[in-house]
Amino acid sequence: MESQNEQAAGATPSDTIHADIYDEDGVMRASFLAQVGAAIADRDTLTLKRYVDDLHQSELGDLLEALQPDQRHALVELLGTDFDFSALTEVDDTIRAEIVDSLPNEQIAQAVQELDSDDAVYILEDLDEDDQNEILSQLPFTERIRLRRSLDYPEETAGRRMQTEFVAVPPFWTIGQTIDYMREDNNLPDRFSQIFVIDPSFKLLGAIDLDQILRTKRGTKVEEVMHETRHAIPATMDQEEAAREFEQYDLLSAAVVDENERLVGVLTIDDVVDVIQQEAEEDLMRMGGVGDEELSDTVLATSRSRVPWLLVNLFTAFLAASVIGLFDRTIEHIVALAVLMPIVAGMGGNAASQTMTVTVRALATKDLDIYNAWRIIRREMGVGSINGIVFAILIGAVAALWFHDANLGGIIAAAMIINMFVAAVAGILIPLLLDRLHVDPAVASAVFVTTVTDVVGFFAFLGLATWWFGVP
């Protein structure tokens, strides 16, 4: 009973480790940073190790990100071989590159051997080829071959993300044999949730989930309880597509096979969660006109990466301006048009961006396809018409009162209906068309869509006014 109480007592306070280092908002505590900082400043390795030893790799990663650059280097240096390299998979690219570049290749080679192969690849893949080769050459043969194979698959494929450590048994073994094998083999992966069944040539025959093994009598043969691996993932499959398989079929892990259906690795849900996060982030970033930037990028790098999007928008802004230029004589006569015209263009842009956001997201999640596209197009046209009429009445009334001119109110109302309808159509058709042309709709839609709503908005409003008031 003594030991049970100890355990019980031990179960909760460990939560306080988390509470010790993070505040309620999940931000690392200043007091913890100060303690670590002091230990680093004193070059007090013992104290430092005490702080860092209990940290999860992601906590150590957060600590690295919160420290100053020189503190980071000092920490890695002071910890030496006690530094847990898997923390480097949790920090952003620039910080990882900074730390890895500052270390001698020998130290990296040694550290990499301690890591799971997927973490090792994650760290190695960003190095330049010379460093990569030098590090790989210092590894034992099998380790080297495994990492080489992963690195040979293209970036962002399942082969790059897979772990090459797995448990595989022949189909004629019994469950008892399999359990005994796992009890004795010390070379098992750190964590696994299924084991694979292969033939002598490593061809994948099936898989068994661990809970299935535990439910099965020892005498049962593996081949009797294994299930077909319906979701074996080709090593060359794009990681995003692999992530979708995981999501659709609620997988915890999946076999990765080469072009001959031979088992080469296993993809696990924790890596897939990162991919899902990344992909969702990419869509958001692309729609906002930013690329793969990192918070740690420099001013110049950030500035340069954002210029292309601004340039494209500048071009479309001049296009819209030239439409206004067509009607300069009308504006000269009726200045109220200049005051009101941004409202027509802007509201169209907002309505279009609503439709576009829904469309881009539905395309990304595959919720929008040929079976409902036509229905959704009709729906958006309906929404555009209704909201167009609602806001036409509103804006028309305000404009008429503001400038004491009912005609002006009528003209802006008419322009509003036209532009809101066009906005709805553009907001859905442009992303659909881009998707059909295999251009990422998240990147390109916004520019085209706002160009349409600006041009149509200015043209409809100023054109109608010119026609109605009869300005030359």
Next chain:
Amino acid sequence: MESQNEQAAGATPSDTIHADIYDEDGVMRASFLAQVGAAIADRDTLTLKRYVDDLHQSELGDLLEALQPDQRHALVELLGTDFDFSALTEVDDTIRAEIVDSLPNEQIAQAVQELDSDDAVYILEDLDEDDQNEILSQLPFTERIRLRRSLDYPEETAGRRMQTEFVAVPPFWTIGQTIDYMREDNNLPDRFSQIFVIDPSFKLLGAIDLDQILRTKRGTKVEEVMHETRHAIPATMDQEEAAREFEQYDLLSAAVVDENERLVGVLTIDDVVDVIQQEAEEDLMRMGGVGDEELSDTVLATSRSRVPWLLVNLFTAFLAASVIGLFDRTIEHIVALAVLMPIVAGMGGNAASQTMTVTVRALATKDLDIYNAWRIIRREMGVGSINGIVFAILIGAVAALWFHDANLGGIIAAAMIINMFVAAVAGILIPLLLDRLHVDPAVASAVFVTTVTDVVGFFAFLGLATWWFGVP
């Protein structure tokens, strides 16, 4: 050897099930839909069952979404008790409500008993309270208590999402006893990746991963190998926060505990993946000015849900228009100003939305905190200054050439530098401030930010022109 070859042969063709029903782009094949449709039209239950039997719940969900509403109802009716209700957790809210509402409560009560508790709750939570109570009253006592408890936790909490089926053993059992227990108990959850250790009052003491059980000798006591559950999740924790725990610590499942630290359920990674997807989607949708709409919403519902955002934007559009109104005399004299002014406002808006997107995302992922906020603010001010100067030169030159007026070029260049700098500052400070005030920055940032860039853009450009050209 015979049977092994059969298995080997069986392992790959099963992939063709997937290929039979989906094309390369992941869209359900028209031929498959036609076959299913024909079987429904003929009321040929046998053929229909043959098509549907092998489908994963998510595939059946996709099928339901691709069918016409009347086909959907006919399919559910024809399949009767063979219809897999878990497919309803895979379709969108409107379709689920449509199907569930059309079924008698008795049939739902019967179906719900076959489901894992988390799926059952997912289906029950959207029903109105009367139906919920009627269905619950028809369930066996323990089932009813379990579901009631989950439903009593607030929406979007861990308690709502948890599964109440789990394996829990006392600490003094041996690993061998534990394995034997699992071999004999037929009431195990469908899938599990860890078992929990509890005291007689159900207080959580620890957990053991299945791979750990398989590595351990039969005679070893559970308490010797269990690990402390550092990441026990309070049932009232927000699902988003729980998802972050899973991500940070690469969890496959986690114990859910009540306020007395008693084990009440288990949260699994597949549910968490859905939460991560949803949350990422929410940010994207909110930034695009749309709420929780579903593709299956009606025109009127969609139209109504989008009006508030457009109304807010209309208000800010009038604000910007009234700034232009201040300078109507200047515009009357120099119409070129009306032509060029949307460029200044628009480019500011685009630059601001870049900064804002990065900021909102970094806040959501907790990458941006007090330790780097000041550095990022400085960076954005640097980026805004550089890009402001770059585009000022470009726009100034084009404007000067277009209107043959160097003064105009100088004025628009100056306005551009001002607005791009303000855009950068607003793009980062507004989301940061909203976050500090606990207002979701994804929802509210865009309106405030574009208001600032519009107002400042128009004011700077027209104001500078009025001052320089000396128009009254």
